Amino acid sequence: MLPDPLTLWLRAVPDRAHTAVLAAIFTHLLRGQPLRARLAELAGKRVRLEITDGGSVLDFEITPVGLRAAAGAEPHVRIRGRVEDFLALALRREDPDTLFFNRRLSLEGETEAGLHVKNLLDALEYDLEAHVRDVLGGAPARLALGLLRATPLARRLSGVSGVPRARS
Incomplete structure (x- = not known):
């Protein structure tokens, strides 16, 4: 079976480029959102997204206004899964609880920070x-x-x- 175009793109473009672009997009999209005010609670925490079928590792640091790339820094929280499950989460096709409970996404690291990240994802509207x-x-x-x-x-x-x- 051939990988889908998104998975091919993830494999072809360096992780640093993905991280920088996604951090900028996410930070921009947070403008005007109530969720942005809650980021200060997690400022300085680093989150790693490991996309297993794309072979990508994306490292972010949470700031009071969004995300920034944090390449190579040891993460406080790791979220691991397939690209389709991250897309389902991002596009709100499935709620975070379902994805984590069914082990389609896994969450590791600091328990309090991980739970806080999951709750923010759950509250995202x-x-x-x-x-x-x-x-x-x-x-x-x-x-x-x-x-x-x-x-x-x-x-x-x-x-x-x-x-x-x-x-x-």
Whole structure:
């Protein structure tokens, strides 16, 4: 069986590049989110994601505003699993408890920090409107949100948390 394109990409691109890009994306996406305020509780903790089928090891340090790459530093918490299970977690297709309970993802390291990370993942609900307001501010945010509400995509996603409801 051939590996999927994402697994091939993970194998072809150095882990440092993955880590830097994912840290920047995650930190940006946290703007305007309530979860961001809770990161200070874990600031300085290092988390390692080990993607078993992609052969990747991604090391992050939690900061008060997001993540930064922490290549080579010994992690406080390790989360190990297959790329499809990390995607299910990231896209909220499955809740963290199910993935950890069914041993599709494993969590090792400092018990308190690991539990805290898992609880943050469990509490993650993305608020797109809050993100747009934080990033753009004022009138540009109102304009962008108005345009988003007018798109057919907004009508299809109107039941999803944080997606602005389309006006009929």
